[in-house]
Amino acid sequence: MVDVPGFEDPTASVALNDNADDGLKKKGNKKSGGFQSMNLNYNVLKGIIKRGYKQPTPIQRKTIPLIMEGRDLVAMARTGSGKTAAFLIPMFEKLKVRSAKAGARALILSPTRELALQTLKFIKEIGRFMGLKASVILGGDSMDNQFSAIHGNPDIIVATPGRFLHVCVEMDLKLNSVEYVVFDEADRLFEMGLGEQLTDIIGRLPDTRQTVLFSATLPKVLVEFAKAGLSDPVLMRLDVESKLPTELKCFYFTLRPEEKLPALLVLLKSFIDSQQQTVVFAATKHHVEYLHEVLDKVGISNTYIYSNLDPSARKIHAAKFSLGKVKVLIVTDVAARGIDIPQLDNVINFNFPAKPKLFVHRVGRCARAGRSGIAYSFVSPDEYAYLLDLHLFLGRPLTITTPSNQEGAVGKIPQELLEEQQDSLLILQKTHTELVNLRAIADRGYEQYLRSRPTASSDSNRRIKELPLSNCSVHSVFKKNNSGLEDDRENLLDRMKNYRPQGTIFEICGKNKSQEYQTMKQKRAFHKDKISAHHQLVQQKIAETESLAKSDSHTLQNSNSEDIEGTFSKVVLPKKRKMEVLYKKNKKQKTVDENYIPYAPVDQHTEQGLSVNNFQKEATRAQLDLVGDSEEILRMHKQQKVWDRKKKKMVALPSAKSGKIRTESGAWIPATYKSDRYAQWKEKTKAGADDDEDSDEEQPKRELHRRANTHWARHNEKIKIKQRKSELKNSDQIVKAQMLSEKKKQRQKKKGKGKRKSRPKK
Structure with missing residues (x-):
């Protein structure tokens, strides 16, 4: 049997575990920097090599083993570091083979069409030997084609949140078979105002799913995102210092x-x-x-x-x-x-x-x-x-x-x-x-x-x-x-542009014996020391500002240690820096006075650049107007409140956007809004005809799912059954139809005779 690099014989692994020889264990745990050391499937490794990858990047080397263990992960690395392959390779390892009846097992959400199409391209290139089926759901494309794609039971769905939620509502998708979810460019998804869509999609996913968030830059609000949708996540911060490539x-x-x-x-x-x-x-x-x-x-x-x-x-x-x-x-x-x-x-x-x-x-x-x-x-x-x-x-x-x-x-x-x-x-x-x-x-x-x-x-x-x-x-x-x-x-x-004359206009244009000239000379002599001190101060400030940030290398601080420990069970950082360095307080902090409190954090500029929501701007918007300054504002405030009988006071009207979601076109629609597109598509393509071919075990489940569960639903269903016309007619219906057709023919004959009588003679 030929040994393939990166693959272990199951019997050999058992024997290795049973054997207590230290030398064998050390040999089995020998580290290697390539993809071969990650125990990947042969078809996955073959696709990686065909794609041209030789050595994994730092983010790939750190994240792939963790994701393959089944852990929820929040990974942060600079752009261009290979994040796409970092979440696709473990996805292929998790899905392994094509499953035509299980439904979609992996979901990848991207903020833009171009990024989603690029991810689909990577899936086809790296997973070319896996036999997995991938579909893309994007706004602006034909919805009928997307219905067909989902009916084809793809293993992987790459989508933008707006259109994907629209399709989920139309088709009543439950997404119970999804095992692996990726939020690509997670901060951008929330910046674009897609929080409602993401919350709704997360609610449709099973609790046993594995969730991975990837982004180039994520601020402190990452803690809140992780608390909402991840279970026992690992935070990975790599390449924090180098925000731009050195090349x-x-x-x-x-x-x-x-x-x-x-x-x-x-x-x-x-x-x-x-x-x-x-x-x-x-x-x-x-x-x-x-x-x-x-x-x-x-x-x-x-x-x-x-x-x-x-x-x-x-x-x-x-x-x-x-x-x-x-x-x-x-x-x-x-x-x-x-x-x-x-x-x-x-x-x-x-x-x-x-x-x-x-x-x-x-x-x-x-x-x-x-x-x-x-x-x-x-x-x-x-x-x-x-x-x-x-x-x-x-x-x-x-x-x-x-x-x-x-x-x-x-x-x-x-x-x-x-x-x-x-x-x-x-x-x-x-x-x-x-x-x-x-x-x-x-x-x-x-x-x-x-x-x-x-x-x-x-x-x-x-x-x-x-x-x-x-x-x-x-x-x-x-x-x-x-x-x-x-x-x-x-x-x-x-x-010539920077030239500034030493004298003023009174000294240059005036005569030497004029009163203006003599006054300015006396004034200049009186303030001579202050003028020279001012010029020295300006030159000093320019020199200090030109060397801006040359000696300032502030460490990038994250949230408080309590928030980090409460959200992330494990934090992975570059080897050069330890976690204690990030979150331990500096005991040797220099203060002017023992009661002095610094008004700005050390990393204010970095966090301000990474922030999604600026607290200062949000706070300035949240203002309380006790009294309106015009009749129009006062009238508008009255219209925004209604009388609540139970509370016995005026209460604010519910938000116009409550219970609504925003589509990919930017319009706000009710979260339960459902058009008749999917039903029309099923009628046109006869997609529901396959239900008759279900097995005896699956048929009762489908009938139970279709059966009405409330009083009014059962009542409406009975009315629809009564109104439904049967294709087979009884003898009375046949006789009645013949009588109606005879009467119709007699009326047509009478109309024809009347027209002939009224025709003028030649």
Whole structure:
């Protein structure tokens, strides 16, 4: 018998357990870093090797054994670390073989269509030798096809929560056979307002299920999610320190808002290889359409994706880019989560993201699986504070390009390059008038976007004023191709821009013997020491801010130790750091006074970037108005309350959204709403005809399930039976039908004779 690596002979394992020899036990427990050491099924291992996986990533090495033990798990790792394979491999090991009658045994919920389709693709690639059947349930697709897919008893269902709950309500699905549930990008699911759908779906699942939550970044609210749907879960926090891949380079360019489009053309035409794949992130769908038209006009092949796009069009456009037919993809944040494009080289943030976590997900599309990548970001003056928030969140120094520091991350684009592209855009708008309309629509859409954009932290807004971002030098990316004369020209322009005369307008324009000149001279001499001290303080603040976060490496704190111990039975952390370091209080805390209480936690910037719900914003919204300030508000408050006879007081009306769920289209419908689509589909396809072929044991169960269980239901069922017409007629019914047909024929004959008599003679 040939020994296959990673597989143990059952008899050998028994013999090994019976034998007490220490040497044999040590040999059996020998550790290995590959998938072969995980005791996987041969077909699973074969699919992994065919997919091209050689060594498991840290998240895969830690999570796969735990999931295979049957434990509920909450796993946190940075984007691009191999989370999809980490929950698919143990799923295949758990399901093993195809079961045509058991129904769906695994459920994977994804926040977006693209991520669900990508997960389905991974299932087909890794599980190609398993023989398992997988189906996808997505909003926008044909519901009849989804009914057929579920009737085919798939082993695995990959779905978005809105449409899947809609199908469950239509078909009265119980999901009793589900053994394995995955919440992919769990924080995004709750951020999108899908909490009601997830709660309803969880209620339909059996209590014996195994639940796994995966996400790139999860905040403290993870504790509440785990308490709701998981039993005795394990918390796994890996790659906490490195929020961005080490192979990713981040470049930031300071620009005016109207210079962003010329800057995009500069990068795509001159500084990014035309054979490299690039994703451009814009704020709204109107920006996406405008950029798409402009790039088409200038001869740059591109495609686009946004949320309101037709699902089939989104699929076609994504396929064009992933297959390499076009090299530029313009998207909104709909593609910032979980989309895996293996050959992606560059990411361009046309509009800088307002949340640090969103930046991590955007730029995480490239530099995956050990490859290198570059993230270019355009930062306008109203976005400077968000840039500072990002670096406080990442814990990285914010270096600015200056004549003395040529390798800074923040710089500017040479003005002559921007002016050249700006001139070409003006000519383009004159020849294509539709671009002017698209630009106006994009500007109005950006105004609406600014209303919903969260504000940056007050600390960043205060500190950004001390940074000389508007006076930074040309970025090192553009200096590589510049000659020495161009560098001297830029330096001269920078010095001219930053020049501030020593004297005031009274001293420069006035005569030496004038009263204004003499007064200002005396004033300057009187405040000479204060002026020099002020200049020294400004230079000191600039030096301190340029080295922001260089010496601050705060540990990422989680919830309180009581919450952690009450929710998670086990916490897995990187080997370099122990659990006590995370949750033990620092006894040597420096305080100014023994009664001093710090007003901000150590990890405020990190947790603020990871937070789903900001407590400060929620608290400001929850305000109590004792008296309305207008008649309209007072009248509205009266209308919102009704008199309760039992409580003998005015009570608030129930919420309009209570007992309702939101569909994939965003509309709120009753949770029990059920259309007649499924019944019509069964009538059309005769899908219920197979029920007659059930075994004698299953038939009584089905009849019991169909039987009415309440008085009114039984009453209505009797009425329906009476009203139902039988296909076989008795003798009286046949005679009556013949008499009616004879009368009908006689009436038709009389009508025919009357028409002939009234016909005029020729």
